[in-house]
Structure formats: structure tokens, C-alpha cells
Amino acid sequence: MTRQAREQFIATLAMLLTLALGGALVGGLSGGLLVPIAAVLVMAYAKGRLVILDFMELRANRGFMRSALLAWPAALLSLALARAVAASLIG
Secondary structure, X not given: OOHHHHHXXXXXXXXXXXXXXXXXXXXXXXXXXXXXXXXXXXXXXXXXXXXXXXXXXXXXXXXXXXXHHHHHHHHHHHHHHHHHHHHHHHO
């Protein structure tokens, strides 16, 4: 592992930890409100994107696998957002 690759790895890891802690903090203090839940879901997608692109080494790849792996968390998090919206509308 080169020095540049190690520095990029550490920076990505720091970003993942920051997003995880921020998501936990916002989620814990949200009180079931819709906007903080949406913010947590956006942070979850950002974490998934970082893992897919950097840790699975698909950043340079432009193939179908990269698109499919990025679409999977987007679909799941969209369903989670739809569930949160439905729950807030129902009461």
C-alpha cells in the first residue's frame, strides 16, 4: 500500500466514522420527526456509497456492478423514507 493510498484510506475511514456518529446523534435526538429521519437516511446512503466505491474498489470501474450496487441502497432507503412518511401521515 502506497502512502497516498493509505492516506486516502484513513480519510475515507474518518468520513465513515463521522457520518456514523452524526447519524446516531441525529437519529437519537430526532424524536420521530420526518426531516431528521430523512437526514439520517441521506447519511446512510453516503456511507454506503463510500463503502461501495472505496472499500470495494469500484471507484474507477464504470460497469454494471457499480451501478447496481449504488442503486441497491438507494432503493432500500427510498422504501425506508416512504415508510417514515406513511407512519407520520397515519399518526
